[in-house]
Amino acid sequence: MSVSERYRQAWESYWRNTSDVPGDAIWDADPSLSAAPHLDLLAPHADPSLPIVDLGCGNGTQTRHLATRFERALGIDLSRAAVEHARRADPAGVAEYQQLSLTDAAGMRELSRRLGDANVYMRAVIHQSDAPDRRAVAEAVATLLGRRGRGFVAELTAESKAVLGELAASPGGPPPKLRRVLDHGLRPADAADKEIPEVLAEAGLEILAEGPTALAQTEQWPDGSRVELPARWFVVSRA
Template sequence: MSVTNRYREAWEGFWREAPNEPGAVFWDSEPALTAARHLAHFAPRIDRPELPMVDLGCGNGTQTRYLAERYPKMTTGLDLSPTAVAYARHQDPECQAEFAELDATDLRAVEELHTRLGDANVYVRGVLHQCEAADRRSVADAIAVLTGAEGRAFVVELAEAAKPVLMGLAAGPAGPPPKLRPVFAHGIVPGEVTDDAVVAMFKSAGLAIFAEGELPLITTEFTGTGRRIELPSRWLVVGRAQSG
């Protein structure tokens, strides 16, 4: 099985049109506002910090580079879009991390990566809620394969409470904010999965929920009054039950 063609084309089209510069994309906030806050909850719950770190759905690699500074043994950023991967490599001239294309619903490719890396700790930010409904369970299965028996995954997704906020932004008199317009223009509809469904997907994939909580997803966009746009999000730490 592979990810739906429409979804692949939507993301490749999005990244081809996105400026190749930090902060140009709606969710490409500096790591101090994103990965750093997430690691405060994730790092204490990683049993095996010496394992490779995988950033699944890395986009242009902003958070991957931050993770690589803290987990230098092997940090790998993976994305469906070849253009996103090219951007990530371009923005990492010191080669702090590895970057590669991966369709997370391609089980064979995921298993091959696990064979090469071994069990890994996995960082996943905002992937499931932007997937086609038919692909979400496969992505959860991929996370289970990559973590294996000893890794842990930190998964942060827009909370269902974010959807009305996004719809309100889109319905404003001037339309969506400039950095949100390309997301909708390419048919990417964030916030389409419920909080309970996220938990259920990981449990169905054989993963236990070790911790969960709420954090704002801080974007790079601002309202007309100059207030930075923040969206409700939920985070989970998941892994095989026997790893705890």
């Protein structure tokens, strides 16, 4: 299975039209608001001596933080432009980056052979994947975990779609960072809440812990407060 050309081109054009300025992407929050608290939830379950793979790494902001907590960090993204952003932002090479589709089962198996059992960090990828691809994305997590790896998965809830709708209805229309997401045909919060745990189970994953959270964005409300999108987190292992 491979992702649709529409989906691939949407992400490629989005990242080509995104600058290297930190926070230019609406979800490019500082790791202190994102990967750091997420890793605190994963830490009780995960072996830090295993590598960690950031699936859907984008420009690598979170990947570079993962590298401070694990011996090896690798960011994977569908978009070549995103991987180029990540490498430019990491001249010291604290993490590694590779272009690979999460729906490329053979590619994920080859990556797993290369890394061995690994931990996984995946923030807000399933919910905006095309519906036929969601199980394959979850199966990529299962492939990489192997027997000893543990994964952290955070996904937007349906409630976040209403928040984005409210933001889009701001006076003057959607703020610039959200407008770019919509203009490139990306579809945030597109999966139903019950679908996420179902897809994880179908992929052979067991949920070890879960809870509500909110994903910090780099956009602001008209009053200057930070936009946060309701989400749910899961720590998973192979069943």
